[in-house]
Amino acid sequence: MDSIPMNVSGHFNYWVAIFLMMTGFYVVISRGNLIKKLIGLNLFSTSVFILYISLGKIHGATAPIASETFHLYSNPLPHVLILTAIVVGVATTAVGLALTARIYEQYGTIEEDEIRIKDESL
Amino acid sequence: MLEAIYGASCLAILAVMGLALLRAVLGPSAFDRLMAVNMFGTKTVLLISVFGFLTGRPDFLDIALIYALVNFLGTIAVLRFFEGRKTPACYDEPAEEQKE
Amino acid sequence: MELFIDITLLTFLCITALAITVIRKLFCAVMLAGIFSLLSACLFVSMDAVDVAFTEAAVGTGIATVLMLAALNLSHSREKCPPYQPLLALLVVCTTGAVLVYGTMDLPAFGDATAPIHHHVAPRYIEQSQQEIGPPNFVTSILASYRGYDTLAETVVIFTAGLSVVALLGIRDRRGGQSITTDRSAMKGYLVLRVVTKLLLPFIFLFALYVQFHGDYGPGGGFQAGVIFASGVIIHSLTLGRDRTLKAFPQRFLTILATAGVLLYGGTGLAAMVRGGNFLDYSVLGATALAGQHLGIFLVELGVGVTVFASMTLMYYAFSYRKEA
Amino acid sequence: MEITAIITALCLVLGSLLGITGGIGVYRLPDFFTRLHACGITDSACAFLILSGLMFQTGTSLETVKLLFILIFLLITSPTSTHALAKAALNSGETPLMEQQQTQQKREER
Structure with missing residues (x-):
């Protein structure tokens, strides 16, 4: 590793991505509300996207669309993976939300502990 | 010369974004938050446009264009879904706060 | 900076x-x-x-x-x-x-050009995709051609997610006997909003089509176009009332559309097999390899766009109709 | 330095200043309706100046048309959503500061 400031600016993106990931993780495991959990899951997935895109970036490069004036392009492969993942992510979130709505109709609540109590009393 | 101006504009837009973010975090009413989100959308349009010129590749204005077109969908959705509610969930109601 | x-x-x-x-x-x-x-x-x-x-x-x-x-x-x-x-x-x-x-x-x-990730397949995609596939947007060529299997699977995932949401929530067509003018779901109180929406909707749909068919040359493609189109339908439904939207885009039509998109994608792959190539190898579809790739990418992106649009709209219908049921 | 560059620079600087003014307003002003007013500055004047400043740099090309469209759509949509927001806020019982003060004054006079 080079000098400390170089190290910091070189890894800041990854650290922030990890911080966001852990924030999402925390929301998922510490909150009982199902919709809040889904929002946390979305945070988590966006942070993964940021990590992937950070890995594909090259200093001084430009977007991976061929042009006559530029010759250094960022890595297009992570972009392809993440592009589809975003749409799939929304689709799966929608399934989660639909489940939540059904749970609310059946149990009258979307809090995890209340659902458990109702389950046990059945 | 122009590069510096583009950079300065980017910084200014980022500063406005920061202020809007503060408003969104602080609240107090849901309408303030909604306004902040709306404003954030416009600033995103501007940032993406200016950033394209800063990096010398302004062919990606499509992203700004889609924000300009669809950004008000969020506002409509909020107004629509929480219009008929007697106690709009989007409020900071003192009564609701006391319940806890 | x-x-x-x-x-x-x-x-x-x-x-x-x-x-x-x-x-x-x-x-x-x-x-x-x-x-x-x-x-x-x-x-x-x-x-x-x-x-x-x-x-x-x-x-x-x-x-x-x-x-x-x-x-x-x-x-x-x-x-x-x-x-x-x-x-x-x-x-x-x-x-x-x-x-x-x-x-x-x-x-x-961050931003290191010598990182291992940039030295395996990426150089080939960047240097040869224009000769092998054609479109100047590398992302499109990888998405639709090099990694076509991957994209097919993800389209199927979106299709399945749309079906699951509909299966979970159900869409009830309650139009019987209710005329459009009494639709309560329209935002009657917001005249300005309604007028502006009517003004903007053609542009949103036009822009979605531009994104769909211009994706080879700039940013865009089937996924984005489908989502934008669905956003347009959602705006329509939110401001002008869902019964009118349901009249313009009936549920049955959307279900057929979602299926048709996936079938179009798979069918393009099968057509390549019939013409003597591998599954999803578009080069055999046209007179030259490049023309074949062009046609294949066009069809595949169309399939993706149609499926994404129909699935997203169906999901929105399912959520929006639940309350009334 | 060309004349277009000077115009661009002027527009961008002016737009940025207006934007920051609006941003500070959104942060500091006392109630929702006044803040909405500040938000309006950043949505219309600031956006208009910055985008038209950029337009001077593109000459006649596809980018100019796109910038023009962005500008037009922004100038249509953002006042619309601001209007809708203000209306919704009024409908659901948010009162402007001035009205609050007036009712307070009346109460005191009694």
Whole structure:
């Protein structure tokens, strides 16, 4: 590793991505509300996207669309993976939300502990 | 010369974004938050446009264009879904706060 | 300069994420999630991922927020006090985070051109895709041609997700006997909004078509176009009333469309097999390999766009009709 | 230095200043309706100046048309959503500060 400031600016993106990931993780495991959990899951997935895109970036490069004036392009492969993942992510979130709505109709609540109590009393 | 101006504009837009973010975090009413989100959308349009010129590749204005077109969908959705509610969930109601 | 913008945006993202964690009103959390999406789109632009930013822009402003709000509308919009002690969760999170940060020490620095990720398949995609596939947008050629199998599977996932939401919530067509003029779901009180919506809708649909068919040359493609088209339908339904939307885009039509998209994608692959190539190898479809690739990518992107549009709209229908049922 | 560059620079600087003014207003002003007013500055004047400043740099090309469209759509949509927001806020019982003060004054006079 080079000098400390170089190290910091070189890894800041990854650290922030990890911080966001852990924030999402925390929301998922510490909150009982199902919709809040889904929002946390979305945070988590966006942070993964940021990590992937950070890995594909090259200093001084430009977007991976061929042009006559530029010759250094960022890595297009992570972009392809993440592009589809975003749409799939929304689709799966929608399934989660639909489940939540059904749970609310059946149990009258979307809090995890209340659902458990109702389950046990059945 | 122009590069510096583009950079300065980017910084200014980022500063406005920061202020809007503060408003969104602080609240107090849901309408303030909604306004902040709306404003954030416009600033995103501007940032993406200016950033394209800063990096010398302004062919990606499509992203700004889609924000300009669809950004008000969020506002409509909020107004629509929480219009008929007697106690709009989007409020900071003192009564609701006391319940806890 | 770019590094500074990058770092500022990342800091804003952190602030937003923390605010989402702390805030207990779910409605506000959804609003902040919207800001989070806007910020990440800016960040993607600053990291050269224009196609990704485009998708995030299309998805984050429209569909994601609307679906969240619709789900909130169907249930409580306030979070209770969490029942657990957060300390254990915090401990788990901190430990995992520390391990991950330790793991990043071995990663190459941000923006390093000599990183291993840039030395395997990426150079080939960048240098040869224009001779082999054609479109100047490398992302399109990888998405639709090199990694066509992957994209096919993801289209199927979206299709399945759409079907699952409809299966879970169901769409009831309650139009019988109710005339359009008495539709309560239209935003009658907001005349300006209705007029502006009518004015803008043609442009939104036109722009979606532009994105669909211009994706080879600039950012865009089937995924984004489908989402934008669906956003247009959602705007229509929100302001002008869902019965009118249902008349323009009936549920049965959308179901057929979603299926047709997946079949179009798969059918293109099969057509390549019939012509003597491999599955999803478009080169045999045309007179020359490049013409074949062009045709194949066009069909495949169309299939993706149609499926994404129909599935997203069906999902929205399912959420929006539930309340009335 | 060319004349277009000077115009661009002027527009961008002016737009940025207006934007920051609006941003500070959104942060500091006392109630929702006044904040909405500040938000309006950043949505219309600031956006208009910055985008038209950029337009001077593109000459006659596809980018100019796109910038023009962005500008037009922004100038249509953002006042619309601001209007809708203000209307919704009024409908659901948010009162402007001035009205609050007036009712307070009346109460005191009694």
